[in-house]
Amino acid sequence: MLPYATAAEAEAAVGRGMTWAEAAWFRYSASIPDYCLYCHNVPILLLVYTLAPLPLALLELRRRRRHLPLPHKLQPGVRHPPAAFLRCYAATARVLLLAVGPVQLASYPAVRAVGIRTGLPLPSAGETAAQVAVYLLVEDYLGYWIHRLLHTPWAYHHIHRVHHEFTAPMGYAAPYAHWAEILILGFPAFAGPAIVPCHMTTIWLWFKLPFDPTKYIPLYGGVEYHDYHHFVGGHSQSNFSSVFTFCDYIYGTDRLKEMAGNHVEKGDENGFGNGKQD
Numbered sequence: 001m002l003p004y005a006t007a008a009e010a011e012a013a014v015g016r017g018m019t020w021a022e023a024a025w026f027r028y029s030a031s032i033p034d035y036c037l038y039c040h041n042v043p044i045l046l047l048v049y050t051l052a053p054l055p056l057a058l059l060e061l062r063r064r065r066r067h068l069p070l071p072h073k074l075q076p077g078v079r080h081p082p083a084a085f086l087r088c089y090a091a092t093a094r095v096l097l098l099a100v101g102p103v104q105l106a107s108y109p110a111v112r113a114v115g116i117r118t119g120l121p122l123p124s125a126g127e128t129a130a131q132v133a134v135y136l137l138v139e140d141y142l143g144y145w146i147h148r149l150l151h152t153p154w155a156y157h158h159i160h161r162v163h164h165e166f167t168a169p170m171g172y173a174a175p176y177a178h179w180a181e182i183l184i185l186g187f188p189a190f191a192g193p194a195i196v197p198c199h200m201t202t203i204w205l206w207f208k209l210p211f212d213p214t215k216y217i218p219l220y221g222g223v224e225y226h227d228y229h230h231f232v233g234g235h236s237q238s239n240f241s242s243v244f245t246f247c248d249y250i251y252g253t254d255r256l257k258e259m260a261g262n263h264v265e266k267g268d269e270n271g272f273g274n275g276k277q278d
Contacts, residue, residue, distance in 0.1 A: 002030045002119055014121050022122050025201070034118050037200055038108050041207060042101045046093065048208045053171025057085055060170065078168035088172045099179040103186065110190075115197035123199045135192030135206055136243050142188030144247035147240040150181065159184075169230050 004010040010026050011018055018026060029037055056072065061082060063070055070076045123131070150160035163177040175182060193203060229239040238255035241248050248254035 001033050002026065004030065004120075010120055018120070019122070022120055025122055026120065029118060034112075034200075035108050037118055038111055038116075038203075039105060040204065041104050042097075044204060044208050045100070045104075046096060049092065049096065049172075049175065050089075053174075056171055061085070073168075073170075075168040080168075080170055085170075085172060088166070088170075088176050092172065092176045095177070095179045095182055096175070100182060100186070103183060107190075110194075111203075114194040116193060116200060116203060117197070118200045123202060128198075128202050128205065131192075131196050131198045131202055132206055134196050135189075138192040138195060139188045140241055140243040141247060142191055143185060143242045144240050144251075146184060146188060147242070148253070150184075151237065151240070164230060167230050 002010065004013060004026070007018065007023065007026055010022075010030075014022075059072070060070060060080065064079045064081075070079065149155055159178045159181050163181060166173040166176065177185075189207065193206065198206075229236050238253045239248060240253055245254055
């Protein structure tokens with residue numbers, strides 16, 4: 001909750017007039033406790049997860065019904081049926097509500113301890129961009145090693161195989177995983193803000209950003225790079241990075257999609273693995 005009763009008090013504390021964004025933040029958050037602001041993470045997470053993949057999902061279903069080509073897909077021969085979208089969405093939303101939600105609500109003391117703030121002034125665009133860049137690097141490095149550990153036999157069989165059920169991923173399948181994996185991968189995502197504390201609005205942006213601008217950054221891997229990891233299936237020992245490619249390059253686990261070759265077993269026409277490979 002902001003310690004200012006009026007906009008004039010807020011401007012006096014900041015030492016200048018508020019920007020339009022700061023004025024909007026003041027009007028919205030002045031009377032809301034900090035804990036409630038942090039709790040926004042859960043509905044925002046569900047909203048972004050529901051809406052961000054929806055246009056491409058509807059496009060794929062529409063073109064599938066009319067037997068039209070799918071040029072936007074990396075594996076255009078795979079056509080997910082409506083049941084696959086519904087199953088994926090329902091399973092992931094359930095995990096987000098029942099596993100991620102309680103952890104988000106219980107982690108507020110840690111957020112306060114590392115110095116996440118809610119007051120004025122708001123961070124500049126440059127400050128936000130620099131912080132998100134650090135978070136991307138930290139998350140990518142830690143996530144790389146966690147991903148490799150999840151491909152060890154025990155972890156894969158008991159946890160990570162769920163994420164690999166989709167050998168041809170689509171938007172809703174990005175966070176589709178065992179509840180334990182989603183919680184484990186929350187650690188590298190939170191590590192960046194813990195190292196470089198930020199404003200609550202940056203936290204919202206970092207955890208919920210639906211569009212990925214990092215494709216314009218050198219060493220970016222992204223969707224196509226990770227698609228090969230799923231294309232190969234459960235025995236894949238390459239392309240573990242989630243954002244960049246430097247960890248795979250340094251540790252010798254980078255592979256190009258063209259290297260898949262004819263020996264790779266594809267999933268069936270609906271994009272699911274056969275249960276043995278995955």
